[in-house]
Amino acid sequence: MSNLIVPLPKAFDAKVKDGKVYVESPKVMCVYSAESAYMTYEFLSLIESYVFDYNVGVTISFENLEYFSAAASLLIFATVSKCQIGVKDHSKIEVLFPKNDAVLKLMASSGLKLALKQGGIAKVRKLIDSNNQYLSGSEVSIENYQKVLTATLLNLDKHGVNFSNTKSQIFVKGMQEAILNVKYHAYNDEFIRDFLLTKQVKSKFSFHEETGRGRWWQCCWHDVSNNKLIFIIYDDGEGIVNSIKRYYRNSPEHSDKLNLPDSTLLGNAMKLGVSRTGIKERGKGSADIINTACTFPSSHLIVMSGLGHYRHDSAGINTTQLPFEIKGTLVQWVINYVEENQDDI
Numbered sequence: 001m002s003n004l005i006v007p008l009p010k011a012f013d014a015k016v017k018d019g020k021v022y023v024e025s026p027k028v029m030c031v032y033s034a035e036s037a038y039m040t041y042e043f044l045s046l047i048e049s050y051v052f053d054y055n056v057g058v059t060i061s062f063e064n065l066e067y068f069s070a071a072a073s074l075l076i077f078a079t080v081s082k083c084q085i086g087v088k089d090h091s092k093i094e095v096l097f098p099k100n101d102a103v104l105k106l107m108a109s110s111g112l113k114l115a116l117k118q119g120g121i122a123k124v125r126k127l128i129d130s131n132n133q134y135l136s137g138s139e140v141s142i143e144n145y146q147k148v149l150t151a152t153l154l155n156l157d158k159h160g161v162n163f164s165n166t167k168s169q170i171f172v173k174g175m176q177e178a179i180l181n182v183k184y185h186a187y188n189d190e191f192i193r194d195f196l197l198t199k200q201v202k203s204k205f206s207f208h209e210e211t212g213r214g215r216w217w218q219c220c221w222h223d224v225s226n227n228k229l230i231f232i233i234y235d236d237g238e239g240i241v242n243s244i245k246r247y248y249r250n251s252p253e254h255s256d257k258l259n260l261p262d263s264t265l266l267g268n269a270m271k272l273g274v275s276r277t278g279i280k281e282r283g284k285g286s287a288d289i290i291n292t293a294c295t296f297p298s299s300h301l302i303v304m305s306g307l308g309h310y311r312h313d314s315a316g317i318n319t320t321q322l323p324f325e326i327k328g329t330l331v332q333w334v335i336n337y338v339e340e341n342q343d344d345i
Helices: 033-051 070-085 101-109 112-116 121-129 144-160 166-186 189-198 201-211 240-250 252-259 262-269 284-294 340-345
Strands: 016-017 020-024 057-060 093-096 134-137 215-224 226-235 301-314 316-336
Touching: 016 033, 020 033, 020 121, 033 057, 033 070, 033 316, 033 340, 070 093, 070 134, 070 215, 070 316, 101 112, 101 316, 112 121, 112 134, 121 201, 134 144, 144 166, 144 262, 144 284, 166 215, 166 226, 166 316, 201 284, 240 262, 240 301, 262 316, 316 340
Parallel strands: 020 057, 057 093
Antiparallel strands: 016 020, 134 215, 215 226, 226 316, 301 316
């Protein structure tokens, strides 16, 4: 192990320790602010690279973690669980939890600590059985769309969500659409074909083949104290931006759009009637998600793909460039649930 040539960035206190590469997380893990987003994503990308590109064991230390945002928590779950189910020996991936009592308590109460504990695909599937807030699904029958959706709804019901009101119904509709978007678009045939031609075929493609095609990661909860419904979903498939670029490359009349920044491409993709395939008839999903996020004040939709960041709320639409390039697509929306409760009184 000590003779292996692997990157050991000082920024993450990376070192060879006890037969593994030891890496320490940033104190703040957040993808909402440019200041912390780059380091957060670099840290998670490094972990995945150790496992799939260098085939080495990793000790992932969150011992000095002081804060993590909602979206960052999902990316942490996605990265760690992907590495855990991508190795034969579960002991190759070790997680050290925060020393900060408040942060550790939040990890435990949210279900994130359970989701990060040692184990492989069986552990991930048990999260569905226990209706955890952090879940991962695929096309495999025992962890498919319906199984994950049912577990999510049971968790929301447990935490007091009333499914007879308008807001929760719209929220569930948007959640369903987001999961189905992964199923039908994120891992399309063109993406799989191109994936086979990359240098990562043996590790990353075999991961999807062996553990379930079409894998996605999600977290969902009712934030009772702030009266919010929150849903975040991530896939590491082709990504909305890359799929739109592919569509433009195959359409001579749109070739001039290939040089547009990712933020603009993402904004175009999210317009009514344009899906990640670029085909207008298949754009209903984007419209549903936008309507889910923007119907009510204090609600919002965030989409990240490639270098693009898109936010739509009651104040309008804002698109910016990310300080890092995210693989696949991350979607987050929040609905202000209290207003519906008041309307029902």
